[in-house]
Amino acid sequence: MEAKKIYLDYAATTPVDPEVVEAMIQCLGPDGDYANSSSSHFFGKSAKIHIEKARNQIAARIGAEVDSICFTSGATESDNMALIGTMNANQHRGRHLITSTLEHKAVLDTANALKDQGFEVTFVDHDAHGVISTQQLATAIRNDTVLVSIMHVNNETGVLQDLAVLGELCRERGVLFHVDAAQSVGKVPLNVADFSVDLVSLTAHKAYGPMGIGALYIRKGMKIAPMIYGGEQEWGYRSGTLATHQIAGFGKAFALADPDQEGPLLAARRDQLWSGLKVIEGVSLNGHATKRSPHILNVTFAGVEGESLRTSLADVAISAGSACNSDVPDPSHVLRGMGLSDALASSSLRFSVGRFTTETDIDYVLSRVREEVLRLRELASGAPDWTVS
Amino acid sequence: MDYEPEVKKRFLSPNRVKSFEEGIVGVVTGESSDRTLNVWVRFQVQVINGLIRAIRFNVYGCPYTVAAVDWAAEWLEGRETGALLDLGMIDRRKELGVPVDRLGKLLLIEDAAAACQKKLERLTTQDGN
Numbered sequence: 001m002e003a004k005k006i007y008l009d010y011a012a013t014t015p016v017d018p019e020v021v022e023a024m025i026q027c028l029g030p031d032g033d034y035a036n037s038s039s040s041h042f043f044g045k046s047a048k049i050h051i052e053k054a055r056n057q058i059a060a061r062i063g064a065e066v067d068s069i070c071f072t073s074g075a076t077e078s079d080n081m082a083l084i085g086t087m088n089a090n091q092h093r094g095r096h097l098i099t100s101t102l103e104h105k106a107v108l109d110t111a112n113a114l115k116d117q118g119f120e121v122t123f124v125d126h127d128a129h130g131v132i133s134t135q136q137l138a139t140a141i142r143n144d145t146v147l148v149s150i151m152h153v154n155n156e157t158g159v160l161q162d163l164a165v166l167g168e169l170c171r172e173r174g175v176l177f178h179v180d181a182a183q184s185v186g187k188v189p190l191n192v193a194d195f196s197v198d199l200v201s202l203t204a205h206k207a208y209g210p211m212g213i214g215a216l217y218i219r220k221g222m223k224i225a226p227m228i229y230g231g232e233q234e235w236g237y238r239s240g241t242l243a244t245h246q247i248a249g250f251g252k253a254f255a256l257a258d259p260d261q262e263g264p265l266l267a268a269r270r271d272q273l274w275s276g277l278k279v280i281e282g283v284s285l286n287g288h289a290t291k292r293s294p295h296i297l298n299v300t301f302a303g304v305e306g307e308s309l310r311t312s313l314a315d316v317a318i319s320a321g322s323a324c325n326s327d328v329p330d331p332s333h334v335l336r337g338m339g340l341s342d343a344l345a346s347s348s349l350r351f352s353v354g355r356f357t358t359e360t361d362i363d364y365v366l367s368r369v370r371e372e373v374l375r376l377r378e379l380a381s382g383a384p385d386w387t388v389s
Numbered sequence: 390m391d392y393e394p395e396v397k398k399r400f401l402s403p404n405r406v407k408s409f410e411e412g413i414v415g416v417v418t419g420e421s422s423d424r425t426l427n428v429w430v431r432f433q434v435q436v437i438n439g440l441i442r443a444i445r446f447n448v449y450g451c452p453y454t455v456a457a458v459d460w461a462a463e464w465l466e467g468r469e470t471g472a473l474l475d476l477g478m479i480d481r482r483k484e485l486g487v488p489v490d491r492l493g494k495l496l497l498i499e500d501a502a503a504a505c506q507k508k509l510e511r512l513t514t515q516d517g518n
Contacts (some may be wrong), residue, residue, distance in 0.1 A: 305427065307451040311390070311400065346427055379406055380449035382431060386424045387449050 006361045009317040010354030011155055011183060011296050017208035023252035027245035037242050047244045054251025061254040063191035064217050070234045071247060074214035075182035078201035079106040081216050082178040085224040086147050087119055094144025096120045100132055101337045103151055107180055129288040130159040130338050138169055147176045153183035156334040156350055157287035158296025167196035182206055186257030187266060187293045198222055209253030213246035267294035269353040269362055276366035280373055286335055286348060297351045302388040304376045306346040312372040316365050319350045343387055392452055393486040399456035405445050409433055419504025421497045428454055428494045430501040436509060441465050453487045454494045461498050473506035
């Protein structure tokens with residue numbers, strides 16, 4: 001009998017929804033709308049209908065104007081474009097960028113690359129739960145600050161930042177505001193009309209769409225330098241032939257991703273998981289108790305070595321933190337930034353639930369986690385205090 | 390991580406984990422620990438007439454470390470106590486497919502075994518006195 005396998009790594013990526021697959025198939029094959037959407041012939045026009053329908057669906061999901069959605073290859077490219085494009089195009093305003101140490105590597109590494117190019121970068125502080133300090137941000141903004149980049153939902157802890165407050169502060173101080181919202185769509189409400197934001201990074205594959213496609217919301221009137229030249233697609237912001245089938249899937253995925261409908265279901269699975277985990281001795285929650293997305297649960301198992309726990313739970317797809325970091329044995333920079341010791345950060349796991357997670361799945365995972373935590377604690381019986389503090 | 394089948398097997402089903410019952414004669418304990426490497430190892434060795442009759446261990450560490458400690462315990466059992474200083478984990482690293490950047494973790498296993506040997510020497514000296 002094949003061993004049971006449970007997927008609880010929806011924050012890393014999601015399976016493509018069958019309805020999304022259907023939308024994509026329409027743009028593939030000799031009978032599909034496969035043509036280059038830039039072509040003026042009938043086939044090209046048919047492909048363009050899919051592109052523009054998707055653009056409308058994506059814009060509608062985040063309350064944006066249709067022509068403010070620029071397609072990219074994913075959130076990493078969108079983050080790069082937002083930071084590099086904005087800083088390069090607005091050097092007359094200054095050369096100072098603000099972000100936080102809790103950001104995804106797509107922002108952190110880009111910020112550091114800009115630093116290497118002579119831009120100044122300030123990393124703002126946060127509290128022990130991973131919530132950005134508005135006061136710190138207000139203090140960090142200078143006359144030459146061009147851009148503030150803060151993520152909406154943290155990909156490791158699920159902590160939600162208060163975009164309305166942060167955005168308002170940026171607007172008051174005349175600073176541009178970028179939000180990495182790769183984890184938000186379909187889980188928490190995200191409407192660009194509700195807060196003062198200039199740029200938002202989006203991706204399809206974390207919302208049951210295909211990999212390799214994303215978008216950057218660019219508020220109208222924003223000045224941003226392109227990074228990819230050659231064809232003037234996407235109003236010159238991002239050249240290259242548009243991937244019709246991926247974009248069609250992206251649009252359908254966002255049309256289906258209703259946080260009002262899905263959010264409570266995700267929260268129920270997450271809470272079921274937490275109820276079962278928190279009764280295990282030495283288990284603690286990382287992140288804020290209430291300001292968090294319904295799909296992510298980050299938990300520390302004190303006294304249990306993280307790589308060993310993940311290996312023991314080979315039948316449960318989970319992550320040490322960001323999936324992009326999972327093969328690297330270093331403890332999570334996010335958890336360390338929140339004050340956890342290296343040992344405790346290494347003893348932490350990210351569980352992320354999704355559309356296809358069932359109550360039975362969670363029951364199974366709870367039983368397996370309990371079993372393996374007990375086994376590994378027995379193995380480490382008598383270990384020094386540093387393993388639990 | 391893709392572990393060698395032997396590492397997987399030893400990690401998932403290690404032998405000799407439970408401690409000796411209290412009062413068992415000829416048992417010495419040696420341990421080593423390094424917080425920066427996230428590893429702690431403890432051996433309990435029962436020595437009778439210069440031979441390691443039985444061995445138990447506890448370990449906090451990655452699967453490679455657990456597997457290597459399990460191998461070391463198995464290898465030591467039945468040997469003369471001098472083997473405690475002769476584990477040769479550097480050679481063992483390749484056989485278990487342990488990445489070179491984890492070598493420091495394996496060397497802590499040698500340190501724990503050496504700590505047992507040191508205690509045995511001390512006991513012998515005391516007996517001699």
